[in-house]
Amino acid sequence: MTQLSIQTLAMYIGGTIDTADQARLEDSIHGVNKIEDAGEGEVTFLANAKYARFAETTHAACIIVDHDFQPPTGLRSVLIRVAQPQQAFLKLVQYFEARYRTSIQTTSGFRHPTAVVADSARVDATASIGAHVIVSNGCSIGAGAALHSGVVLYDNVSIGEGSVLHANVVCYDGTRIGARCLIHAGTVLGADGFGFAERTDGSFEKIPQIGTVVIEDDVEIGANCTIDRAALGSTVIEQGVKLDNLIHIAHNAVLGEHTAIAAQTGVSGSTRIGKRNRIAGQVGFVGHISTSDNVVVLAQSGVSKSLDNKGVYFGSPAKSHADALKQEAALRQLPQLLKEFRALKTELENLKAQQQSSS
């Protein structure tokens, strides 16, 4: 476990130590945490007056504060004073994150003896291959790429420079992954698309799915997602796309660059999502539609038609967010409306009766 003394840490962020007890300068810090949760050996920060009350109760070994911070009476933590506490803290987060990344990844050039790598695979000397990994015929693994334990690559899979596949990711035949991608554990890329021709008796004949999946550069895909291979051609995840967990992308779908999709959303076959879309969780898209660039779709929406203009959409079926809100508000008034309507009908009947009797 990488550790820093408080003294070294203060130097690293260019801060001034403020403590009565000089012996503590040698205390070890091994991680970062929120002030309300931080414990021994952890560093935290204070940038928001709302959290100042935690300075008295926190168990953090040290707190990064600004130059004006007034220490409370019961303070136990060492203070490190800097001009901008939040930025200094972020620098530490990245420091410990780098350490964490090193610790979970096999190191550069690592080959675990239990990995099975086909003779015909081209694996860069700086790529690292974890335990029980399978790299099949014709695969190519770029510089600095890392395959964690239990990853299975079928034939002819290519993994770009610096990409990381977490444990038990499966890439079917021909999957292509670009550079600097991060694929989380249990995700399956390139399984057969869901395509069947119905026979007259209602049974099915499989339509061969012989296309592939292309993941461009700088894509992150969450855990236990499924991205199917195309029937013909490619399912494409363009550069910079970010996918959360348990997302389903069907055959021949295309996700435009820098689009982000939250957990449990599904995109049906041949649908094209535009660039920089922001799709919330549990959304569904029917097949063979498209969305414009810069579209926002809110949670649990069901998109049944193409969205040709940028904007915010909501509902099942999805409509403009403004219309959806109007309908929802109207719907809340509907039970009352029904009552009033019945009353009004009676009134009108009375009025008619009166008029007839008076005429």
Added chain:
Amino acid sequence: MTQLSIQTLAMYIGGTIDTADQARLEDSIHGVNKIEDAGEGEVTFLANAKYARFAETTHAACIIVDHDFQPPTGLRSVLIRVAQPQQAFLKLVQYFEARYRTSIQTTSGFRHPTAVVADSARVDATASIGAHVIVSNGCSIGAGAALHSGVVLYDNVSIGEGSVLHANVVCYDGTRIGARCLIHAGTVLGADGFGFAERTDGSFEKIPQIGTVVIEDDVEIGANCTIDRAALGSTVIEQGVKLDNLIHIAHNAVLGEHTAIAAQTGVSGSTRIGKRNRIAGQVGFVGHISTSDNVVVLAQSGVSKSLDNKGVYFGSPAKSHADALKQEAALRQLPQLLKEFRALKTELENLKAQQQSSS
């Protein structure tokens, strides 16, 4: 395969055998089943008159019945008479369940030679480690815990006493699992939370996710779930929580003790679910909200605001179940209302016309 003779089984449940054919007392029983499905070698029971007709047709080797049961003419099964057939049967279910557990788990102290266990890992002598399991640096595995084939533990994972991880479960760096937990196959604990800062050009910068996941004691988690690590601090599943399959729990969420959640539900980041909540399937919770203790949320609901009072909620957006039912009932009347409204308008026009002509 563990087996019991009918004679031993009757002794085990304290019952009296009722059969004309004493030779059958030595017949072997190897499992339990429902009376309509039971076959040779299986024991079943009859506690409900509704199922009595199956006594004549069942292929069960023996049936547990009460003292008053009148055997039908065509009965082929041996009868075992007890005071409370259902309770006696449950005792047998637990007996065979224990056998089943033994058969699928590696036995106490087992180490499959293909498992990869880091030197720095502390594995209790009574824990069992299946084939192709990875236990990385700094892990600790408690007494009687069992890791099935293909489980991958990254660095510094701790597994409490008696917990069972089924095949291909993945625990990222630092995941902590308490005692007597049961995690089903393919579940991923501790993958990165979904956190990105948007750049001005619409592309994303990853926010490091360096917190962890804490699973307290007596938690059961279904198959292919994903529970993400916190950005900072911990995602927490409190004691006694039960999760079904394909559930997504985002970074920094907290599930209160003894809460149960059905399949395919998602909980967004930093949301806190109270104690003893009962959440149905395919429900979604937005981020940064909370629910009270003892809340019930019905299937496919979308919870977009905190639920501050216990009670039953339904709908997307979720409202009190009573309100949701009223709206749904009103909605069913809406097409008719529209027709009647148009008729009423016409009537009113007529009335006005009449009034004007008469005045």
Added chain:
Amino acid sequence: MTQLSIQTLAMYIGGTIDTADQARLEDSIHGVNKIEDAGEGEVTFLANAKYARFAETTHAACIIVDHDFQPPTGLRSVLIRVAQPQQAFLKLVQYFEARYRTSIQTTSGFRHPTAVVADSARVDATASIGAHVIVSNGCSIGAGAALHSGVVLYDNVSIGEGSVLHANVVCYDGTRIGARCLIHAGTVLGADGFGFAERTDGSFEKIPQIGTVVIEDDVEIGANCTIDRAALGSTVIEQGVKLDNLIHIAHNAVLGEHTAIAAQTGVSGSTRIGKRNRIAGQVGFVGHISTSDNVVVLAQSGVSKSLDNKGVYFGSPAKSHADALKQEAALRQLPQLLKEFRALKTELENLKAQQQSSS
């Protein structure tokens, strides 16, 4: 990589080559593709006049066309003329698909040395077992079946003739899979059903789940699905059923033959889906209901009651599609109705006032 020369390919589909450059007859073809995407070494086809414009720009090595096709000026591809281009192309798709299947599957009789196969397992001599596969006690694997890398079979699992389990599929104790099934990567069959008895303090006691899962013949199941074992008896997927990805089937559910279900749908406990149902994506079924044969349920529906008649259903809660459309149309008019209703009320008040003043 299997390849065909253009000459051989033309013979294979019984076509006539039409090119000015005889040297190209020896060019190698290694795959099929759509005309707009096809590149070097790929064959495509033209059957629809709408796509004829791509003939000029495609990089395909050759195009299958009919006898009347007029080549454009800039054509670079070799033409192969046949009576029915689409059918000839499908024959090639199947040819390359067979090649693809061979390449990703281990070959007949293959045993990877890292596979762990119990002595008591019966594995047909023609079955193939990939790297790091686990086959536990009492399993039986039929002729020609293939288990890809990382598949885990617990005790007493049976796999029928010709069935293929993709990487990291997990089958718990006693799972039975019929002939010619295709199970995609990461799917978990036979995990415990979600069954608990609530104690008076709101905590749970597990109800043992000791039934099993039965998958009949010719079933295809997508990636990362979960099909739970029954509490007692069996969860049954009848012959010919096709399931997409990330589907959840709960304990004791039954899916009738030749039913197809799209991604992310969930079926709750003991629910029986009829034969030849067509269920769209993200649908939910509550427990203990049934559907008739030939039922269609549209996307994101929530089925809360048995559907006793064939037909098309939609909505949450699901109703007949016709009623759902009427309600949706009415709902769109509701905000306007509310306005008009208020206007009408005012008018009626005026009318009453007039009448009173005039009487």
